[in-house]
Amino acid sequence: MKILLLEDDLILSAELTRFLSESGFEVKTTFNGEQFLTELKPNLYDLYLLDINVPKINGLEVCEKIRAIEVHTPIIMISAFGDLSDKKEAFSRLADDYLVKPFQFEELLMRINSLVRRYRPADKAADDEFSVEDLRINKTEQKVYRGTQEIALTPKEFQLLVFLAEAQGRTVSKQQITEHVWEHNFNTNTNTVEVYINFLRKKIDKDFPLKLIHTRSGYGYFLSPAP
Structure with missing residues (x-):
């Protein structure tokens, strides 16, 4: 932004x-x-x-x-x-x-x-579906697709992906992720965020040529078709 x-x-x-x-x-x-x-x-x-x-x-x-x-x-x-x-x-x-x-x-x-x-x-605020290239996220149905393939996510993985999508390409820090996804219910010194980012990458990016989840070194993570 x-x-x-x-x-x-x-x-x-x-x-x-x-x-x-x-x-x-x-x-x-x-x-x-x-x-x-x-x-x-x-x-x-x-x-x-x-x-x-x-x-x-x-x-x-x-x-x-x-x-x-x-x-x-x-x-x-x-x-x-x-x-x-x-x-x-x-x-x-x-x-x-x-x-x-x-x-x-x-x-x-x-x-x-x-x-x-x-x-x-208002149309964006009320919209329950996000699209980034061939990735589609439906918040109401809690379903995720890449192309025609449905991707099965755990509830916490889904929350993390939605938070990245709602940032609309903006980098979000580990601190912001813990506040919104985990609500400070774990020690932020752990590598929990990195672990869940890796979980998402294996499910969202691994089998697809276009990678969508990126790291901005020293700052955090963002969801975008362009690194």
């Missing part, structure tokens, strides 16, 4: 980019409002992250310009201005959330994930 970031503090921009990249997002950085608007392309990004006090065109004006061409893509404002009037102004420009600096990156990640889930198109 792609984020377009507007932040003129070079150190904070680099730290945010590194953190969000390690969390599985693809981040494009910009340092002033004019540069941001040059990079802005409707429906290319999944979320906009805007500082307010930036050169040339400030984040509030940028937010307003985004909303003139895009209604649904989430916008989070990040600012050292923490007064209620500042927040009210941002929300009047149709921002979706407002985070006051300094903030914990984990809180930002929680807000991003919440907004992305909320603004997922």
